[in-house]
Amino acid sequence: DAGVIQSPRHEVTEMGQEVTLRCKPISGHNSLFWYRQTMMRGLELLIYFNNNVPIDDSGMPEDRFSAKMPNASFSTLKIQPSEPRDSAVYFCASSPGTSYNEQFFGPGTRLTVL
Amino acid sequence: AQSVTQLGSHVSVSEGALVLLRCNYSSSVPPYLFWYVQYPNQGLQLLLKYTSAATLVKGINGFEAEFKKSETSFHLTKPSAHMSDAAEYFCAVISGAAGNKLTFGGGTRVLVKP
Numbered sequence: 001d002a003g004v005i006q007s008p009r010h011e012v013t014e015m016g017q018e019v020t021l022r023c024k025p026i027s028g029h030n031s032l033f034w035y036r037q038t039m040m041r042g043l044e045l046l047i048y049f050n051n052n053v054p055i056d057d058s059g060m061p062e063d064r065f066s067a068k069m070p071n072a073s074f075s076t077l078k079i080q081p082s083e084p085r086d087s088a089v090y091f092c093a094s095s096p097g098t099s100y101n102e103q104f105f106g107p108g109t110r111l112t113v114l
Numbered sequence: 115a116q117s118v119t120q121l122g123s124h125v126s127v128s129e130g131a132l133v134l135l136r137c138n139y140s141s142s143v144p145p146y147l148f149w150y151v152q153y154p155n156q157g158l159q160l161l162l163k164y165t166s167a168a169t170l171v172k173g174i175n176g177f178e179a180e181f182k183k184s185e186t187s188f189h190l191t192k193p194s195a196h197m198s199d200a201a202e203y204f205c206a207v208i209s210g211a212a213g214n215k216l217t218f219g220g221g222t223r224v225l226v227k228p
Contacts, residue, residue, distance in 0.1 A: 004157070033215075033216075042221060043158075043204065045215060045216070048214070048215065050214070056215070091157055093157075093158075095214065100208055100213045100214070102148055103216055105150075105157035105158040108157050
């Protein structure tokens with residue numbers, strides 16, 4: 001099993017540029033989660049999907065952030081325009097079923113916005 | 115709303131000594147609780163989970179945790195620390211109406227001294 005796959009692993013960009021982070025969940029999992037991790041704020045849930053449908057996006061910091069899940073095997077998190085305060089590690093996680101299951105995390109994307 | 119509090123953001127232990135990481139939870143319903151470990155530059159990995167079966171839960175790498183309802187606690191222990199246990203540890207509780215969101219504590223970073 002390949003686990004959750006995220007790309008790129010590292011991204012360095014300049015303020016104002018568009019950034020797209022990608023995630024492939026574990027096959028058969030129907031819940032997908034995007035998290036952001038920073039020293040100051042710890043681990044924050046940004047948005048999650050069940051069966052490709054966004055369920056809760058209350059953690060998305062502002063309109064510059066958007067997430068999509070066009071099919072069961074792919075999701076993107078986009079930041080446009082990016083700002084230095086968006087620098088963080090972004091994790092994708094997936095989970096089987098819809099309730100009370102553990103989440104399986106990808107290796108993360110380390111984003112640096114200059 | 116469900117929440118967890120981890121006491122101590124940093125813990126230092128000697129190799130071979132007991133590891134004790136504290137987690138207290140707040141939940142209006144019977145909780146599902148998890149401990150995750152994050153090694154440097156990696157994603158989170160599940161150590162163990164409590165799902166209302168046995169109150170003493172054994173996990174990977176020699177870790178275990180005991181659920182104590184009277185104390186609203188789910189502390190993580192390992193009898194003898196190994197250098198490879200140096201990592202950050204997160205306690206989490208299932209939250210959300212559908213039972214598929216994880217709310218994480220702030221994390222405890224463990225340093226193991228030789």
